[in-house]
Amino acid sequence: MRNLSFVLAMLLVVAVAACKKDPAPNPSPNPTQKATADKALAGKKAEPKKAADTSLPGDPLAGEKIFKEKGCMACHGADGRGNGGVTAADFVKEPERLAKDNKDLLHSITNGITKGSRVMPAHKGTLSEKQIKDALSYVRKQFGSKK
Numbered sequence: 001m002r003n004l005s006f007v008l009a010m011l012l013v014v015a016v017a018a019c020k021k022d023p024a025p026n027p028s029p030n031p032t033q034k035a036t037a038d039k040a041l042a043g044k045k046a047e048p049k050k051a052a053d054t055s056l057p058g059d060p061l062a063g064e065k066i067f068k069e070k071g072c073m074a075c076h077g078a079d080g081r082g083n084g085g086v087t088a089a090d091f092v093k094e095p096e097r098l099a100k101d102n103k104d105l106l107h108s109i110t111n112g113i114t115k116g117s118r119v120m121p122a123h124k125g126t127l128s129e130k131q132i133k134d135a136l137s138y139v140r141k142q143f144g145s146k147k
């Protein structure tokens, strides 16, 4: 009697194991679910660690005058594309530029920034802090990604 129940128990174990191994079609993930998961992941990746301050630090109208009259436009071009990215950053092709925090951009304009053969001189000797803020406001308003 004891042997029989043992055999039956073994049979049950084997049967269960066989069922588990049954080549149950591996259900491919529901496409909608997958897309949602991908989206969630992408959203997570795109999320900046700390949102940059991309507000207008000054008056864009006053800044337009500075941009046009104080030399910014010579390098950056009326269209903000730096003459094809040759004389300055191309704000259209390099949107990450204006995605930077005001603090960083004001620092670049104030103290200058160089990359390879492209040079932006420091403006602290020629423009006031307010003029630099106004000029950046115009650049942001005119060439920043429209949200």
Ligand code: HEC
Pocket (backbone or CB within 6 Å): 066, 067, 070, 071, 072, 073, 074, 075, 076, 087, 088, 089, 097, 100, 104, 105, 108, 109, 113, 114, 115, 118, 119, 120, 121, 123, 127, 132, 135, 136, 139
């Ligand atoms: C002599 C040419 C020149 C002038 C004048 C000039 N820039 Fe630039 N600017 C550049 C170059 C070149 C770069 C990009 C350098 C690089 O690729 O890092 C740049 C970059 C910038 C950036 C992005 C900085 C960053 O950190 O990414 C801003 C904003 C900017 N300029 C605004 C201005 C404003 C406003 C003025 C006028 C007050 C001005 N520029 C005048 C050449 C110029």
